[in-house]
Amino acid sequence: MRSFTYQRVTDPSAAIQALAMAVANNNPPTEATAQPLAGGTTLIDLMKLDVMRPRTVVDINPLASTWSAINLDGGNLRLGALARMSDVAANPEIQRNYPVIADSLRLAASPQLRNMATLGGNVLQRTRCTYFRDISYANCNKRDPGSGCAALDGFNRMHAVLGTSEQCIATYPGDFAQALIALDATVEITGKSGVRNIPFAQLHKPPDDSPQIETTLAPGELISAFTVSGRWPRSVYLKARDRQSYEFALSSAAVALDVQDGVISDARVALGGLATVPWRAREAEALIKGQKFDEALAQRVADAALAGAQGRRHNAFKIALGKRVVARALHQAATMEI
Numbered sequence: 365m366r367s368f369t370y371q372r373v374t375d376p377s378a379a380i381q382a383l384a385m386a387v388a389n390n391n392p393p394t395e396a397t398a399q400p401l402a403g404g405t406t407l408i409d410l411m412k413l414d415v416m417r418p419r420t421v422v423d424i425n426p427l428a429s430t431w432s433a434i435n436l437d438g439g440n441l442r443l444g445a446l447a448r449m450s451d452v453a454a455n456p457e458i459q460r461n462y463p464v465i466a467d468s469l470r471l472a473a474s475p476q477l478r479n480m481a482t483l484g485g486n487v488l489q490r491t492r493c494t495y496f497r498d499i500s501y502a503n504c505n506k507r508d509p510g511s512g513c514a515a516l517d518g519f520n521r522m523h524a525v526l527g528t529s530e531q532c533i534a535t536y537p538g539d540f541a542q543a544l545i546a547l548d549a550t551v552e553i554t555g556k557s558g559v560r561n562i563p564f565a566q567l568h569k570p571p572d573d574s575p576q577i578e579t580t581l582a583p584g585e586l587i588s589a590f591t592v593s594g595r596w597p598r599s600v601y602l603k604a605r606d607r608q609s610y611e612f613a614l615s616s617a618a619v620a621l622d623v624q625d626g627v628i629s630d631a632r633v634a635l636g637g638l639a640t641v642p643w644r645a646r647e648a649e650a651l652i653k654g655q656k657f658d659e660a661l662a663q664r665v666a667d668a669a670l671a672g673a674q675g676r677r678h679n680a681f682k683i684a685l686g687k688r689v690v691a692r693a694l695h696q697a698a699t700m701e702i
């Protein structure tokens with residue numbers, strides 16, 4: 365691990381100032397310059413592996429006193445970015461009104477990790493691509509732009525089949541993000557120019573020609589909260605993985621439905637484990653709205669959700685698996701008792 369400056373801040377403005385100063389002292393400012401520290405379960409891992417090399421680490425944990433609240437007021441949800449995954453997953457109101465959120469968190473990582481890890485850190489976790497995480501591999505455009513992509517011709521069983529580019533095929537690994545994108549969540553971002561809100565769907569960037577740029581956050585900006593409009597009691601997060609605990613998704617689906625008199629009036633479908641970014645299957649959703657659920661519909665929706673998928677040498681199985689997960693998640697959401 366390389367040496368770095370550690371700063372612990374007690375309020376949001378001190379955090380923004382510390383990050384801004386660290387960024388300003390480096391030219392050009394890069395993602396690597398200054399990193400906030402939340403639970404540290406991604407950041408410290410990657411610093412030990414020498415993949416991330418921040419010169420300044422700003423510990424934002426004391427901000428939890430203002431940024432970790434779980435509020436369900438007037439039918440809208442606000443989750444502080446420093447709320448711990450385990451606290452949100454165990455909250456009875458979240459379980460009742462947003463099962464897709466509770467399950468996306470409950471099925472992630474391990475109990476110890478969920479006790480440490482925060483919501484903000486979770487959505488910003490980095491890919492698990494082996495070639496990215498092991499610096500003995502020279503070719504990784506995400507770690508070292510322009511160096512190539514070892515996964516294209518390497519072992520790519522865990523890699524993405526949607527949203528890939530010739531520069532990078534790494535999978536976005538998180539679960540919670542699929543629930544957020546399905547529910548049209550908003551991200552509240554705090555920076556030196558104040559607070560701004562963006563749709564969660566605009567937070568992550570597909571790899572295109574610049575896989576090293578993963579989000580639309582400016583250097584030094586912090587995620588302070590997530591908000592969701594309305595309640596989604598008829599929602600499901602289904603995760604297929606190599607083992608039933610402590611494992612990332614091979615394929616997952618976040619599904620939320622609004623059913624009135626047996627007819628689906630609104631439908632949301634997001635996919636995990638399959639794409640380079642949190643992935644909303646909007647064309648597939650369009651097939652559901654106004655329909656009554658049956659298994660044939662679920663199959664059509666599943667086919668549409670994976671229509672643009674491109675398999676490679678070791679991961680083509682994910683396309684068939686992804687369709688099954690989508691169809692089953694739709695079945696579960698449509699038939700659940702609420």
Ligand SMILES: Cc1cc2nc3c(=O)[nH]c(=O)nc-3n(C[C@H](O)[C@H](O)[C@H](O)COP(=O)(O)OP(=O)(O)OC[C@H]3O[C@@H](n4cnc5c(N)ncnc54)[C@H](O)[C@@H]3O)c2cc1C
Pocket residue numbers: 399400401402403404405406407408409445446471472473474477480481482483484485486487488489537538539540585586587588610611612613
């Ligand atoms: C063995 C293992 C298994 C795992 N399995 C899963 C799994 O199945 N599903 C899953 O979803 N995840 C899984 N994870 C990932 C884990 O959930 C994340 O590491 C965790 O959620 C990150 O949160 P954190 O608070 O520890 O973030 P940190 O490590 O503190 O931060 C992560 C990144 O986000 C930045 N950051 C943190 N908070 C903010 C903020 N508020 N604003 C701006 N930037 C911020 C940091 O600077 C850093 O770059 C696993 C991790 C491990 C180690």
Ligand code: SF4
Pocket residue numbers: 491493494495496503504505506507512513514515516531532533534575
């Ligand atoms: S898939 Fe992306 S992260 Fe993995 S080696 Fe290729 S460029 Fe690097």
